[in-house]
Amino acid sequence: MARDGEVKTQEKQQDLDKLNENIVKIEELSARLVAALAQKKPIPPSLQGPSQELFLKAASAYMAEMMNNPARVIEHQVSHWGKTLKHYVDAQQRLSHGDLTPPPDETPKDRRFQNPLWQSNPYFNFLKQQYMLNAEAMENAVTDLEGMDARDRRRVDYFTRQIIDMMSPTNFLATNPDALQHALETDGESLVKGLENLVRDLEDHHGEMIVNLADKEAFEVGRNIGTSKGSVVFRNRMFELIQYAPLTEEVHKTPLLIFPPWINKFYILDLREQNSLIKWITEQGYTVFVVSWVNPNEGYADVRMDDYVEEGFLTAIEQVKKITSEPKINVIGYCIAGTTLSITLGLMKQRGDTSVKSATFFTTLTDFSDQGEVGVFLDDDFVDGIEAEAKRTGLMKSLYMNRTFSYLRSNDLIYQPAIRSYMMGEAPPAFDLLYWNGDATNLPGKMAVQYLRGLCQRDELATSGFSICGTTVHLSDVTVPLCAIGCETDHIAAWDSSYNGIRQMGSKNKTFILSESGHIAGIVNPPSKKKYGHYTNTDLSLSPQEWKAGAQFHQGSWWPRWEKWLHARSGKMVPARQPGDSGAEILGPAPGNYVKSQATP
Template identity: 65%
Template sequence: MTTKDDISQESLERLNTNLARVEELSQRLIRALSDRQGANPSLSGPDGDVFVKAGAAYWSEMMRDPARVFEHQLEFWGKSVKHFLEAQQAVAQGLEAPDDDTPDDPRFSNPLWRTHPYFNFVKQQYLLNAEAVEKAVRDATDLDPVEKQRLEYFSRQIIDMLSPTNFLSTNPDALERAVETEGESLVRGLENLVADLEANHGEMLVRLADPSAFKLSENIATTPGQVVYRNDMMELIQYAPATEEVHATPLIIFPPWINKFYILDLKEKNSLIKWITEQGFTLFVVSWVNPDESYADIGLEDYIERGYLAALREVKAITGEDKVNVVGYCIGGTTLAMALSLLGHRGDKSVKSATFFTTLTDFSEQGEFTPFLQDDFIDGIEAEVAEQGILRSFIMARTFSFLRSNDLIYRPAIRSYMMGEAPPAFDLLFWNGDGTNLPGRMAVQYLRQLCQRNEFAKGGIELLDERLHLHDVDLPVCFIACETDHIAAWKDSYRGAQAMGSKNRTFILSESGHIAGIINPPSKKKYGHYTNTDMSLPAEEWHERATFHEGSWWPRWGKWLAKRSGRKVAAREPGDSTHPPLCPAPGSYVDPASSD
């Protein structure tokens, strides 16, 4: 029989054990933070000038129309006082929360946010505060559009950061879990925090996926193939055929080098690489090197010459074909367009057709990245790469995460650090955390010459002794854009497609976003897509008149590609006598263990 004394002794022992773990973790925490090599401070927030301008605009509005400003202030004060009185009355009448007509919000899904007077008061006051800040930003009418957009973005970041769910004392889910586990969840959360800091050299980047759940070439990136060429910029992987015959014209995919290529080859059922081989194509994929500080002076021209042009040369030599088809994804597509312009200047007809996945070539609209593409941030990046030689991967990861901060920062941090939960075994999020650095020179070229000055779409960008222009691209092209893409907005991708010199253009708009809209296998029957052959229309009208098709765009693109891929020939095994296999896919640049 268990006595109260036994239970008390057990609780005391658990408490002592947890205290000992906290002491050990605290020491590890201090060591991890001491290892931190922070980025340039200007990359952690906007230049103070944006807030000075916002304040000036607010006071300008105050002087011009004081009644309107006071009206908003009095509305906020009135709502706050009324809310406080309602909460007081509810408590006096029996500890019940007042009526709550606030909109549904996944952050506040716990029933206590509606039924418990304390949590309900905190939530409703937070939402009132957020509304007041948003109105104040809207009132700043004297700001130019870019400054207004920046102010909206950074004020939203502050609002999201101050959500009561982000603090233990005002998060009922975390408090309930702590009580249920007798504090064990908080210790596990501290363990998760320390592990994340240790893994990222003192930077707080919350892990989104369990790093032990996946191993390249075992349960992701498993499509068979061989590295058949390697230089200091890339490895060229040729995938094994999945059919007895293949189209004569080979296909090369140039992924972005901001992340690793195996997003195209996650689990077998989601693998675009596997699907392409099953359609009877000889497939080559470029795997870019993850640069260190020795790559500081590598620029876009090096990616073109030692990446794109080298791959074209080696694929033609291996297959014996004089023409190839190519695909570029994201920045890999942007640079592909510049490479195609260069080939045109040189009279090289090696490329038969080009496909662009979520690609920007006209940067006249900067979309959600506008806050990060102004001089204060890019000046900070220039200072960062001048010191480090590279733009370190965690800076890129942090920037992209803040565009979806609730989904990619705060909710994962709450689950990991406050609830003590292990990150999920999710292949896409595992890949997302496997980031890469960018060469310093290339990063500045991309930000200054393309994003800020839009040289490729305007007067032309000077690379490799040529002035390269978007309208130089005159071969058959197919663009795949994604309807809710927040990285490469589809309307901007469409505008770039319109500006190309090609008379044979196809534009396909997939449902979903930057990744899910591309990695959309037909077997899932999940996201549909739109088509419209009239690309003379403005983007909105193109969409309104487009035909919607259920299911993935992959089969439609496969037919488009097959028409441009020639006759069928016997399937080709990876490599040839002058290109012996160097190591199995996914290669040593993406997985150093594969070269052991």
């Protein structure tokens, strides 16, 4: 018995020592937390949410509905009150009779509520059902509003959903059974680790509450991601040009130049050997070049779209022609770089420049008449705020773009990661795609505003024409043979809008491929994974819905189908070209220097 008492005493002492250690940690972390929050810079209200005008429109529409159709409003309210009261009474009656099982639960399945306690525990089940009833009431109230135009309705729907998602009981420690259970199992250690994660994220982002989605220490560009062999063969203030080392003895005569978006870094196309599109294309026998855009600072305040076209696209095309001694090349544009590539091709058409043999567009918007989900952020309230900030700082900082795209998938990219990191105390995963997602870039302020105003808001490229480099270009000016890939669940560049833009281009030789999945996974889809399939249909005279309804589905990646298309436009085979064999100066190994620069806070 004495021995048992000694063991218990030791265990109590160990628990006390652990508690004291955690208290010391909490005190240290609290001091760091205060210091990190002190770094936070003020953000203009116009960049944190929609203007008050939108809320006034919604309130006015609701008041008008109440005046003109009071029966419907009363019906909504009575229905919500009735369901809420019935659920409350059912739960109370069960508890009063000692029944600890929750009342019948007919709420829809939701992966946020996977813990069995959400179904079996009366407290957690009551919270979940009430949350779902409230969410349903809010959605119904907004859905039935009349007197609002379609665009305002879409924005009200979106921001209402943001409020609903934010208020989920899973987002709060006291109402999250997973976090509470884990805290008990770890004697509170998970909460201390969660606080450590929170402080680290605040310090990493200068006081901004941004969750690190991936372990930043697990990756280094050039060491274990972005590792395809090659050399930087040209550099100016806008980009570095990388030429990749051949992986075959012979290559197609016509080289291939890839323009990635400058709102992210190019190595999304070269994450790892298993899913590197750059490596795969090189393995098929092509001389591959890629543009690595500069991560601009305040010194780029006056850079415009014209500069990206002249000093970026046109200069890169000329350099590839010069290095390979070829009069024509093939090009790829991804996302915003595809949009700008279409502008560049229109300009080249007007100038009589036939340097481009064919063009491929990845998830590219050129017709902005339907802006898709991201359109809720493209009204004047947000764009005016971006323009004011651009005038003040010279930049559109990465923070605002990251937030915008994250809130399009807030449960996946904000709340769930925050729960795992801050409540569960889990370390961020070593996930290359999420690491890339957090490796952000700034944009020159004037260029960003020019893009947002002229293309996104006024849709000039598909309508009146977009002003660039002293002239005006239109989609009909794009006449080279082209292939476009859209992605079925793309929430950034909706595939049907991409398709509509391709239809308006002047080329007589067009191919459109629709990949399964989204903006990234639909493109970075190597054949070896055998994961996502794709659709084809040669009749581009059809509407998007008709095109898909009549399309043929193919299992597996679209990469081989596209390569077959590219093969026919890439000339005969010639001895493989090595970086530097043309006499071009080697400025350093791939992936270069520009890709490693970090965005200014």
